[in-house]
Amino acid sequence: MANTEINKVSFVDLAAQYQTIKTEVDAAIASVIQNTAFILGPEVRKFEEEFAQFCETKYAVGVDSGTSAIELIMRALEIGPGDEVIIPANTFIATALGVSFTGAKPVFVEPEAKTYNIDVTRIEAAITPRTKAIMPVHLYGQTADMDPILDIAKKHGLFVVEDACQAHGARYKGKRAGSMGIASAFSFYPGKNLGAYGDGGGITTNDEKILAKLHRLRDYGQSEKYHHDELGYNRRLDSMQAAILRVKLRYIDSWNQARRDHADYYSKLLSGTKYVTPIVPAYAEPIWHLYVIQTEQRDMLMKFLSGMGIYTGIHYPIPIHLQGAYKDLGYKTGDFPLTETQSQKIVSLPMFAELSDEMVKYVVDGLLKFTGS
Numbered sequence: 191m192a193n194t195e196i197n198k199v200s201f202v203d204l205a206a207q208y209q210t211i212k213t214e215v216d217a218a219i220a221s222v223i224q225n226t227a228f229i230l231g232p233e234v235r236k237f238e239e240e241f242a243q244f245c246e247t248k249y250a251v252g253v254d255s256g257t258s259a260i261e262l263i264m265r266a267l268e269i270g271p272g273d274e275v276i277i278p279a280n281t282f283i284a285t286a287l288g289v290s291f292t293g294a295k296p297v298f299v300e301p302e303a304k305t306y307n308i309d310v311t312r313i314e315a316a317i318t319p320r321t322k323a324i325m326p327v328h329l330y331g332q333t334a335d336m337d338p339i340l341d342i343a344k345k346h347g348l349f350v351v352e353d354a355c356q357a358h359g360a361r362y363k364g365k366r367a368g369s370m371g372i373a374s375a376f377s378f379y380p381g382k383n384l385g386a387y388g389d390g391g392g393i394t395t396n397d398e399k400i401l402a403k404l405h406r407l408r409d410y411g412q413s414e415k416y417h418h419d420e421l422g423y424n425r426r427l428d429s430m431q432a433a434i435l436r437v438k439l440r441y442i443d444s445w446n447q448a449r450r451d452h453a454d455y456y457s458k459l460l461s462g463t464k465y466v467t468p469i470v471p472a473y474a475e476p477i478w479h480l481y482v483i484q485t486e487q488r489d490m491l492m493k494f495l496s497g498m499g500i501y502t503g504i505h506y507p508i509p510i511h512l513q514g515a516y517k518d519l520g521y522k523t524g525d526f527p528l529t530e531t532q533s534q535k536i537v538s539l540p541m542f543a544e545l546s547d548e549m550v551k552y553v554v555d556g557l558l559k560f561t562g563s
């Protein structure tokens with residue numbers, strides 16, 4: 191297709207992906223309806239086995255969202271009122287919410303300027319006698335620098351929990367995201383690299399005790415039917431979603447590879463321009479959930495691009511410490527300057543496996559037109 195024929199590029203295109211797997215997905219949904227195993231049936235069990243295998247962990251537990259995954263991990267680790275959990279300041283609010291729901295306090299640490307991931311050199315200063323865990327977020331699909339984080343945690347006797355909600359299949363020094371902490375949270379929100387057709391989440395772990403606790407917590411606290419050992423929730427992964435995710439899991443590596451190719455192409459076309467493009471450290475193998483650049487005139491740029499039919503996003507425009515939900519923590523503008531500056535400059539470009547080179551080129555043409563280059 192010639193470049194001139196493109197006049198629209200969506201931010202994500204879930205319908206395009208569905209077209210490529212329609213037959214399998216439709217059959218998977220029909221089969222769940224036929225079998226009527228709607229709650230924690232064989233599809234959930236099989237998905238958990240397959241997802242654990244994919245993440246190179248012993249176990250996976252299907253839950254109803256990434257936010258639940260974080261909260262249930264916290265509860266399984268007996269983190270609660272009076273405790274603190276260190277998280278990056280520039281993550282999606284759900285990272286903090288999962289901590290807050292237990293009564294514990296999220297403690298923010300600035301990201302590195304280059305990778306957007308938690309700045310490991312600032313973690314120790316945030317540790318107090320109340321700190322129970324460090325929860326790095328593999329933001330935009332690129333892992334945080336895990337070895338120093340694991341070392342700091344060991345030195346201070348803290349848990350490491352990975353928020354891998356944006357990082358299905360990413361690697362750190364060859365290890366899968368979600369395989370390095372005591373437990374890790376995944377989101378299967380539809381727009382994620384591995385997305386359900388509704389809400390969904392998962393937890394990976396190698397620890398049998400945590401596994402048993404998570405099985406109870408997501409299912410009314412029961413160890414066997416009608417035996418309720420603790421106050422549990424109803425936070426199960428839906429069987430229909432599990433069946434859909436099983437189909438998608440067969441394609442995730444090739445979709446992630448396609449995203450890598452698009453990211454490489456964006457970076458190649460944007461090199462030497464005014465835009466700040468993503469940096470990939472030697473330790474990381476990202477899966478490009480988002481391709482984020484920085485520019486001074488972000489809001490004008492987004493408007494300009496949308497006039498060309500190009501849809502972009504901001505992840506995230508208002509830092510958590512400045513959100514109304516967290517006003518009780520008492521933060522003010524200027525407390526996390528890097529997070530705040532980045533939130534005004536970042537813009538996420540269209541990124542999904544089914545993008546074509548022509549579409550990437552059209553987006554970059556728009557970016558260059560805006561700067562007059």
Ligand SMILES: Cc1ncc(COP(=O)(O)O)c(C=O)c1O
Pocket residue numbers: 255256257258281282284285327353355356376377378379389390391
């Ligand atoms: C980094 C991060 N943490 C947590 C979540 C929460 O996941 P969910 O939307 O499935 O509750 C998300 C996704 O929305 C996320 O991107």
